Amino acid sequence: MRQSMLLTKTRKEGLKDEVSKNANLLIRAGFINKEMAGVYSYLPLGLRTLNKISNIAREEMNKIGSQELLLTALQDKEPWVKSGRWSDDVYDIWFKTKLKNGTEIGLGSTHEEPLVTLMKNHIRSYKDLPVSAYQIQTKFRNEVRAKAGIMRGREFLMKDMYSFSKDEKEHEIFYEKAKVAYSHIFKRLGIGDRTYFTYALGGTFSKYSHEYQTLAINGEDTIYCCDECMVAINKELIDEIKECPSCKNKKLIERKSVEVGNIFKLGIKYSEPLGLIYIDEKGAKKFVFMGCYGFGPSRTMGTITEILSDEKGLVWPVSVAPFKVHIVEISSENKKVRETSEKLYDIFTKNGVEVLYDDRDARAGEKFNDSDLIGIPLRIVISEKGLEKGEFEIKQRIDGKVFNIKEKELMDFVNKYN
């Protein structure tokens, strides 16, 4: 896309009332807008990145046979009363509102209750199991404080998957598939090498739950890492588990981290009070055994911002960058510069490479600063001086490395860069 047409502008300064690094950088670069504390809208650049993160999760969920659906934000009180989570004393992050006739309803922060209720229409027999459903949907949490930018919002995007199995054994098979899918997600997001499969406190039906914790200097969690197997133990469990559960390594390294996903066994916690049953092979009625698998696209976008950005601005892995290539045209009044820029923009676009083309009538310094701030992985500068050399200068945003590439090798270089 042509940057002269982009509807956002960058800002030199963040917001005075915004304390989080991720939100301020994303606001400065024109990726998001702050509506109120913990509530951010996504502008064109930000939505491109958010959608890429969501689509990676979507593809991995589809690969393990989970089916996408879309539940509602507005929540009928009844199933939540049955499960015991309607009361604000028990579950204290509700936003509640009322229909015109006075009926109290809530805004969903999670969706076990409505999903279990609707699955009662679709699960009858053991033959219908196992089955799994997920959605990528907006959640609402009435947080007392919301100071972590898009990492802990009052309104945020969530990928929540739920599995339905006949028993724990069948559940475990799907759970293992989900683990593989999750490791693919973080690898594809470019944070696989710093994301640990972490043992954390369990719930009613399992000793442990499992978190995906990404190392971050100013993360709010503390984990104890086994770097041999990328497994960690949450601080809350370190007195109980003193060695790596995989390789028994006792050299665990304490680090700060951010939780970017969590998966756990629900067992019959919701199927029992809500009556989700199936008929087994012998004709007996049994409660469906469930699992829950969470991943936050917006939270992960904030995490990537926090850990990869530098003093100049954002730094995006190719897989989630709003564009792969940033063409920066210097002295656009020069006919050859303009023609070359247009030609490159055209060739890349036709070859399916996503390009932001800075065709603005602006100073070189402003263009470079904006380019650094926006954080597109590859920058190609088109200038009079460069053209004289007969080569293109490509700079990697992540480490500042510069390559001088001949025109005929350009497409190959860009295609191979991942």
Place this chain on the structure above:
Amino acid sequence: MRQSMLLTKTRKEGLKDEVSKNANLLIRAGFINKEMAGVYSYLPLGLRTLNKISNIAREEMNKIGSQELLLTALQDKEPWVKSGRWSDDVYDIWFKTKLKNGTEIGLGSTHEEPLVTLMKNHIRSYKDLPVSAYQIQTKFRNEVRAKAGIMRGREFLMKDMYSFSKDEKEHEIFYEKAKVAYSHIFKRLGIGDRTYFTYALGGTFSKYSHEYQTLAINGEDTIYCCDECMVAINKELIDEIKECPSCKNKKLIERKSVEVGNIFKLGIKYSEPLGLIYIDEKGAKKFVFMGCYGFGPSRTMGTITEILSDEKGLVWPVSVAPFKVHIVEISSENKKVRETSEKLYDIFTKNGVEVLYDDRDARAGEKFNDSDLIGIPLRIVISEKGLEKGEFEIKQRIDGKVFNIKEKELMDFVNKYN
């Protein structure tokens, strides 16, 4: 996808408490689930159709250069107070709720106020205009009654686009482009031949607004149609406009219809109270001139259901059908039937044709009934008898026409069917 894996089942009967035809059919076919009156979740088949409708709108908005963003549901009170729409006496469809600290907030039913507010950071000069933004986002309307299924919900999906221009003249240029985009949308949705560009009452800044009205026997609107130019006049204006505004035709036919889109001039209605200004060529401050362009994907899905379905169930145009082909295997215990079905499923899938493959162990009658109810455009029955003939029987859902096609001509037939 294999129907044996699909997480939904069909139902013989609709819901007792559901009065709308569209919701009952979609519930019976497993496309949606009723959470409460006017609030429906989208199950895998339904979400596929909803996404196809949204994507058609998305593509057409992108083609005219509009940029996608995603605003929030939670609404800060302030800009709505400034525009005069915060009070329930003025704007009576609010859902309101509170932050933990008692601050009152709302759920968005439209987004002029937050968008105009955020655009103040991005529009400075006439050089930044014209520009346009749209989103495909969940809206909330606290309707007193919600009896029209997904055609008028309390929670629903909306494509809302807004244009920003320096003056009315610049606005008109974009408005004409939007008209073309809208006519493309309805054509691609398969309802172009019964959707009328309709003159309706205007607002503060324009004499008329424009609605897209789709003919429907039980539609809630009445329009007067000029069949020469597919233009109509809403009943509310028929005393004022007595002939076709395009061709002056006086033979207007009264018909029932459903509003599936509307576009209108906003002028400076929101930019004035909210202070969205730009600096013009002469250095003077001016208010930005706006337009608004609405289209409801979920409402349109309901409309297509109402007008195309028959006594057997749903009928989808190819462009929005959850799958293009329904392979129905009869007597799957027959080895050749199974092998042929699997082979076809495989070939279609590899060629990018979306197929639902009924591989269930069920009676032929049940499979045919479900197939009619779900409404996939082309049904291919694979049975022992059929295979003996060396031909495949393909039935068009829309008119029941049957074609006998040789295997080598099958792919070509399916690809050409649109």
